[in-house]
Amino acid sequence: NVSRAFGVSKRTVYYMLRRLQDEQGIRRKFRIGRRSKLEPFKQQILALREASPDLSMQEICDALNLPVSASALIRKIHDWSRDARD
The missing domain is CATH 1.10.10 (Arc Repressor Mutant, subunit A)
Known part of the structure; x- marks a missing residue:
């Protein structure tokens, strides 16, 4: 689990992934966990x-x-x- 590995909340990981999407123009849906x-x-x-x-x-x-x-x-x-x- 990424959030546990880095000691941050799931919301933080989601926010960082969304920012990366916007910065790089990637339009992919990220799901955290199943x-x-x-x-x-x-x-x-x-x-x-x-x-x-x-x-x-x-x-x-x-x-x-x-x-x-x-x-x-x-x-x-x-x-x-x-x-x-x-």
């Missing part, structure tokens, strides 16, 4: 957790029919909260 299967469900997951904080991760997966396991959901929610702090 896109999570949960991204399309992010708002629904966060809203459900806010409305019912006592639900287990498995119950959230079942309620929203998510394409991942409960442990993957736990890791992704942790990533989202960490990214929100950056």
Whole structure:
């Protein structure tokens, strides 16, 4: 992971790549990491957790029919909260 290797936030890496694109006239889309299967469900997951904080991760997966396991959901929610702090 580039952001961890250089000790900067993902936003900083993204900003630097965008500047490089503009300076060199490159029109290529950069993606940082692979896109999570949960991204399309992010708002629904966060809203459900806010409305019912006592639900287990498995119950959230079942309620929203998510394409991942409960442990993957736990890791992704942790990533989202960490990214929100950056």
